[in-house]
Structure formats: C-alpha cells, structure tokens
Amino acid sequence: MGKLFLFETRKLIKQKSIYICLAIAVALIILTALVFAMSEKLIEGGEIIFGTASFTKGALTNSSFFLLLGVIVSLFCCDDYSNGTIKNIYAKGFSHTQVYFTKYLFSLILSLVLAAVCILVSYIIGAAFARRDDCGNLGAVMVCELVTVIGYHGIFFAVSMMLCKVGGSLAINIIAPIIFGIVLSLLTVLLQTSVENTKIDFGYIWFDSVYNELGSATVKAKEYVRAVLMSLIYAGGFVTLGYFINRRKEV
Numbered sequence: 001m002g003k004l005f006l007f008e009t010r011k012l013i014k015q016k017s018i019y020i021c022l023a024i025a026v027a028l029i030i031l032t033a034l035v036f037a038m039s040e041k042l043i044e045g046g047e048i049i050f051g052t053a054s055f056t057k058g059a060l061t062n063s064s065f066f067l068l069l070g071v072i073v074s075l076f077c078c079d080d081y082s083n084g085t086i087k088n089i090y091a092k093g094f095s096h097t098q099v100y101f102t103k104y105l106f107s108l109i110l111s112l113v114l115a116a117v118c119i120l121v122s123y124i125i126g127a128a129f130a131r132r133d134d135c136g137n138l139g140a141v142m143v144c145e146l147v148t149v150i151g152y153h154g155i156f157f158a159v160s161m162m163l164c165k166v167g168g169s170l171a172i173n174i175i176a177p178i179i180f181g182i183v184l185s186l187l188t189v190l191l192q193t194s195v196e197n198t199k200i201d202f203g204y205i206w207f208d209s210v211y212n213e214l215g216s217a218t219v220k221a222k223e224y225v226r227a228v229l230m231s232l233i234y235a236g237g238f239v240t241l242g243y244f245i246n247r248r249k250e251v
Contacts, residue, residue: 154235
C-alpha cells in the first residue's frame with residue numbers, strides 16, 4: 001500500500017489541472033470581490049453588500065468551486081485508465097478495493113484542501129477590504145460547507161470511477177448537477193401550481209437549498225444537521241455504488 005500511496009502522491013503533485021483550477025477559483029473570488037465593492041459604492045443608505053462574513057460564506061459559490069471540483073476529480077480518477085497506467089498498478093498485485101479507496105482518500109483530501117484554500121482566500125480578502133458584518137455563526141457554517149464538499153466529491157468520484165473515461169465523467173460531473181437542480185425546481189413549480197397550499201419543495205433534497213440556508217444571516221440548528229446528513233448520505237450512497245460497479249470493470 002505504501003507504494004500505491006507514493007504513486008498517488010506523485011501524481012497529485014504533477015497534476016497541472018489542479019493548479020490551473022485553483023488559480024481560476026482564486027481569480028473568480030477576486031473578481032467577485034471587486035464587483036461587490038463597486039456595487040456597494042453605487043448604493044446609498046449604508047447597506048452592506050461586501051461584508052467579511054457574507055463574502056466568506058459565499059467562498060465556494062463565488063469561486064465556482066464545485067464546477068471546478070468536477071473537473072479536477074474527473075481528471076485525477078480517470079487519468080490512469082486513459083493512459084493505461086491502471087494495468088500496471090493491478091499487475092503489481094494491488095486489488096480493486098485498494099486502488100478504489102486509495103483514489104477516494106487522496107481525491108477527498110485534495111478536495112477539502114482546495115475548498116479550505118478558497119475559504120481562506122475569501123476570508124483574507126473580506127477582512128482586508130470588506131466591511132465588518134455578523135460573524136457569529138461563521139465557523140459553524142464553514143465546517144458545514146466543508147462537509148458538503150464531501151458530498152459533492154462522493155458524487156463526482158463515483159461517477160468518474162464507474163465510467164473510467166475522462167470525457168464522459170467531465171460531461172456528467174459538470175452538467176448533471178445543474179440539470180438535476182433545474183428538474184427539481186420544475187417539479188416543485190408544477191406541484192405547487194397544481195396542488196393548493198402545498199409547501200413541498202423538491203429542491204430541499206439538493207445542495208442548492210443547503211447553500212441558500214447556510215448563506216443566511218442566521219442559520220437554524222436543523223439546517224446544520226440537514227447539511228451534514230445530506231452530504232454523508234450522498235457520499236456514502238454514491239461511493240458504495242461506484243465501488244460495486246468499478247470492481248466489475250475489466251481493464
């Protein structure tokens with residue numbers, strides 16, 4: 001296992017796409033900060049648009065983090081299958097289980113580190129240039145957002161390991177979450193227009209609603225619980241499904 005860990009570590013260090021996507025994320029954060037700062041100057045009345053806490057809370061959305069994460073995870077997981085390196089790995093005696101969960105561990109750590117960097121950059125920019133706003137629940141929100149990264153990563157990882165092809169994984173990981181969110185919104189609208197006084201919202205089972213609630217000035221305790229449970233359920237379900245499908249694939 002030590003050799004497998006060393007191999008994945010070297011691959012991570014050499015993966016240029018990671019550095020490119022991180023640079024794009026940081027650039028988007030800076031551009032968003034500029035837009036917020038300029039917008040605040042145009043609005044009279046002292047309304048805080050560019051606040052330290054609110055800007056930090058929006059770090060992952062401001063950086064299009066999950067879009068970029070889908071790209072990074074797809075490239076990292078499928079690279080060995082695309083260039084044929086995976087055959088050499090199995091030829092050295094490593095099992096499907098060892099390879100699968102080693103890739104899961106390394107890609108998960110990478111995802112959390114990149115998310116933490118985006119949050120840290122947002123906080124530094126906010127603390128340096130934004131106005132102070134309520135930071136009372138900022139720490140708890142940031143922890144929950146990192147947990148949701150586990151959920152998103154589990155989905156992207158499972159899809160990549162099931163397909164083992166860069167093109168297909170990129171397409172699904174980038175497009176599917178967007179389409180899924182739109183479909184849930186459409187179903188909610190159709191239900192609410194056809195059934196009177198219904199409060200059912202299908203979007204409640206997807207991460208978009210989690211971020212809307214976590215971005216609020218005050219976050220209820222149940223929203224923290226929902227964010228954690230939803231993320232762990234998605235991650236556990238997809239990673240388990242991906243494992244059983246991946247182990248059946250021939251290389």
